[in-house]
Amino acid sequence: MRKSIYTLLSLLIAAFLIVAILVLTAPAPNKQPNGFKRQYLEASPLPVTATLPTGNNNILDIAGADDSLYYFSVLRDPSTIIASSLQANAIADTFRIELSPSFKDSVSEYFFTQYSNNRFFVYGYNIPSVCETGRAGNIRLPRQRSYNHGGFSQAQVLRDNQHFVLRKLHIQEKDQLFVRVTLDNDSLHMEKGLSTLHRDGGMSTDGAMTYDRTTGLLTYVYYYSNRFFTFDSTLQLVSSGHTLDTFSVSKFSIATNKDEKSQVYMNAGPDQMVNGFSCADNGVLYVQAKLKADNDDERMFGKYTVIDMYEIKSGRYKGSSYLDIPARTKINQLFVKGDQLLVHGETHIYLMKIAY
Numbered sequence: 100m101r102k103s104i105y106t107l108l109s110l111l112i113a114a115f116l117i118v119a120i121l122v123l124t125a126p127a128p129n130k131q132p133n134g135f136k137r138q139y140l141e142a143s144p145l146p147v148t149a150t151l152p153t154g155n156n157n158i159l160d161i162a163g164a165d166d167s168l169y170y171f172s173v174l175r176d177p178s179t180i181i182a183s184s185l186q187a188n189a190i191a192d193t194f195r196i197e198l199s200p201s202f203k204d205s206v207s208e209y210f211f212t213q214y215s216n217n218r219f220f221v222y223g224y225n226i227p228s229v230c231e232t233g234r235a236g237n238i239r240l241p242r243q244r245s246y247n248h249g250g251f252s253q254a255q256v257l258r259d260n261q262h263f264v265l266r267k268l269h270i271q272e273k274d275q276l277f278v279r280v281t282l283d284n285d286s287l288h289m290e291k292g293l294s295t296l297h298r299d300g301g302m303s304t305d306g307a308m309t310y311d312r313t314t315g316l317l318t319y320v321y322y323y324s325n326r327f328f329t330f331d332s333t334l335q336l337v338s339s340g341h342t343l344d345t346f347s348v349s350k351f352s353i354a355t356n357k358d359e360k361s362q363v364y365m366n367a368g369p370d371q372m373v374n375g376f377s378c379a380d381n382g383v384l385y386v387q388a389k390l391k392a393d394n395d396d397e398r399m400f401g402k403y404t405v406i407d408m409y410e411i412k413s414g415r416y417k418g419s420s421y422l423d424i425p426a427r428t429k430i431n432q433l434f435v436k437g438d439q440l441l442v443h444g445e446t447h448i449y450l451m452k453i454a455y
Contacts, residue, residue, distance in 0.1 A: 134345040137392040137407070137419045144403045144421035145440075149185040151448040161434040161443055163214030169441065170219075171448070172212035177203055177221050178235075180212075185450045195235040196221075202230050202243050215256045220263075222254045229254070229263065231282070244285055251275075252301065255310040255317060257332055264317055264332070266308055268300065275301030277319075277334055290334040309379035316411055318384055320377045327374075327384075329411055340414025343407060344390045346373045378433040378440075383417065384409040385435055402426055404442070406433075424449055 151158075151171075158181065162170040171181040178198045183191040196219050206223035213220045221230045227250045232241035249268035252275060256263050263280040269289075274297060277290040297303050306321040316337060320327040325341040375387030388405040391397070395405075403421040410417055424430075424442060432443035435453070442449040 132393050133390050135343045135392050136394040137343065137388075137405075138416075140418040140420055144423040145451045145453065146423050147449045147451050149187070149450040151183055151185060151191065151450075153444070153446055153448060158443070158448065160211045161432050161441055161448070162212040162219065164434075164436045164439075165214070165217075169448075170212075170214045172210075172221075175208050177206055177210045177212065180219065185448075197232045197235045197241045198230055199241055199243055202228060202241075211254070213254070213256050215258070216260050218260060220254075220256045222251070224252060224254070225250045227251050227265075227267065229280075244280075244282070246280070246285075246287070251278075252305070253308040253319075255308060257310070258312045258315065262332065264308070264310070264334070266301070266319075272296060273298040273300060275304070277330070279332065279334055288334065293328070293330055293334060293336060306374075307377045309377050309384065311379040311382065311384075311411055313381045314411060316379075318377075318379055318411055320374050320384070320386055322372050322374055325373055327386075327409075327414070329414070338412060338414050340409065342374055342386060342409075343388075343392065343416060344373055346371070346390070376430055376433045378435045379411060380435040380437065382411050383435075384411050385433055385440065387430055387433060388419065400426065404428060404430065406440075420453070422449075422451060 157174050158171045159174045160172045162172050162180065164170065168182045168184055173179040173181060178195050179193060180196055181191050181193050183189060198221065202223065205226050205228070206221070209225040210221055210223050212222070217233065219232050221232065223229070226245060228243060228245040230241050230243045249270050251265040251267040253266035254263055261282050265278045265280060266275050267278045269276045274294065276294050279288040295304060303323065304321060305323065306319055309318045309320070315332055316329050317332070318327055318329045325344045325346050327342065328339045329337040331337055372389050375389050377384060377386040379385065386407045386409070388407050391400045399421060403426055404424040405419055405421055407419045408417040409415060422442065424444065429445040430442060431445070434441040438453050440451050440453050
């Protein structure tokens with residue numbers, strides 16, 4: 100009996116040592132030269148001017164903003180909105196938006212919300228369906244639209260409030276493509292040649308789609324490679340670019356699981372994220388940096404969050420900034436409007452002023 104225990108203990112110790120050796124010898128992107136340099140626009144981190152607690156991560160999304168308020172959606176409750184000016188001593192207001200009971204029950208936890216021109220758009224990306232609505236009690240009833248089979252992972256309502264652009268699963272292609280939806284007649288216009296197809300459900304080309312209301316341009320930034328491209332509201336390519344780093348080939352690994360009815364795509368991981376979340380406004384694209392540049396101060400990069408900025412139309416790099424937010428903060432979203440940048444962290448929403 101005692102011999103069996105010793106044998107089991109020896110096996111456990113050996114397994115631990117193997118894992119430790121693999122971790123220590125595995126390539127660490129931020130502990131080796133990555134082949135690019137950054138230009139910081141200021142030496143000191145941009146200070147946080149206001150914060151809003153997320154309430155144990157109760158805030159799901161930054162939905163949008165108008166001239167005086169920012170709007171936030173609430174986890175597991177698509178009909179509740181939090182509004183705040185994010186000014187000192189300001190009290191956040193909570194109100195409800197009108198949703199049909201069937202839509203509310205269907206979206207469950209799988210939704211995100213956008214605010215545009217006094218309207219709220221709630222996306223049930225697993226249904227797939229979109230509900231256009233306003234505050235509860237509004238005379239105008241909510242309008243729900245459902246689309247063909249195949250969920251969507253990204254959505255942007257355009258500034259005319261009459262069109263959406265979705266990144267939607269195309270069942271036949273087994274990949275995600277960009278689609279423009281016209282609200283008046285629910286017609287769908289499919290892209291032609293914007294997306295690179297890998298027939299993996301769009302997982303290896305996962306990323307963030309931003310919309311700049313100033314220029315009317317959309318930009319898609321890949322998470323797992325340094326690629327991004329900009330296109331207009333008719334889904335015509337405007338320009339292609341890349342972020343600072345040199346990781347031009349995705350290191351994302353796919354595993355599939357087939358059964359009699361479907362094929363499920365999964366991350367075979369671990370995956371290497373090159374870019375984090377992004378946002379856009381006034382002709383500038385903001386991207387959360389995930390990789391250390393060769394000229395980055397290791398202490399500063401390890402302490403603060405970093406964003407890189409690019410000109411949307413040309414893709415030209417404009418510079419980088421430290422944010423006075425701990426580098427290890429789990430960031431869920433970036434949002435920018437004018438000179439105000441919001442960062443959605445796990446415990447707080449951070450507001451800071453930018454001047455670019």
